[in-house]
Amino acid sequence: MHETVFTYGAPQLKFGAGAADEVGHDLSQYGCLRVLVVTDPGVAATGAPDRIAEGIRRYGMDVRIFAGVHVEPTDASLREAIEVARADGPWDAFVAVGGGSSIDTAKAVNLLTTNPGELMDYVNAPVGGGRAPSEPLRPLVAVPTTTGTGSESTTICVLDVLHLKVKTGISHARLRPSLAIVDPLLTMTQPPEVTAACGMDILCHALESWTAKPYTAFERKQPEQRVPYCGANPVADMWAERALRLLAGSLRAAVRDGSDVQARTDLAMAATFAGMGFGNAGVHLPHANAYPIAGGVHDFHPDGYPDGEPLVPHGMAVALTAPEALRFTFPADPERHLAAADLLAPAVDPGTANGSTVDDPAERLPSILRGLMRDIGIPNGIGAVGYRDADIESLVQGTMRQQRLLATAPRAASEEDVAGIFRRSLELW
């Protein structure tokens, strides 16, 4: 029997220039006395967490800053954060300042300082115990400083389990932040390469949730089986559509001129809207492919990111197979793919995209994506970040492990299908 029910959840939202200055007042509404600010060393160096902590102290609260978040959290880094928080606790609320890594770490800290047991008890099965929290969590205020991850809207905490070399997560409705404070002024110093990668992440969140398998195509669930990601649905669609419109007008502009406040604001709004969409619908193939692309990095050092460990940034990893993945999913719902193309490139005449004539309708969206990626400096395919034909087999295996994401794909993808997507993504133009 087919599903007839969908669900929608979202945090409270405060949006706009200067919104981050109001965290103290917002926390005072929860009656908090002791607050832990969770951030990473790079964000701490910008001074933003200190300013936010000072703003909270003005409301008479005791504030500590934990600046030890590991970018791309691991089970070890989360355990360390949890231990510090447990030793200095109890806490009445948590404030995450940073990108997805800080927000995800704060989610884990919140869970494990309010609920019994250890981290692996709550990690998704089969890697962990898949346990659900039995106790309520504390308020978590998420203040993203990079546009795009959407972690401020979602119920998931992503982590690498080091000894198993696997990326997995903890997912439960109670992990969702209570309040998201999105202040575009916090993103003004983001370098163009980071803006481009984050922008592609936002775009893929919107495109993937918009093209996701519709909730009505899933098997009917029992109430206790419901998951936060339920497939494309009318409410998530609305957010995805608005996000695509905003991106069409702001992504190129924000990469070209980072001081363009209007473009930064529109991009931050697109990120927020896309997060509210995919946080309920889910994402599919480009995100499933991004895990092994980021995880198997050989020796790629992108401009605009701290030197050190080789890295394929999440948004870049997602973007690199998006044109080919969305060409593959086209037959599942041609109308939706064409509608997305129209939203992203509203000015072009029917049958053309970015000035070039495109006869094959399945080619329209991929062609618009490639044109955009070229313009904003995304590398030309997975070959340009170090992958060769010989790597495809292991990339495919990495994608096939992302069953939760593959289940949301509008068209079932076999190993050969995924291999074909990777092979055609070696070089995109």
Ligand SMILES: [Zn+2]
């Ligand atoms: Zn993403």
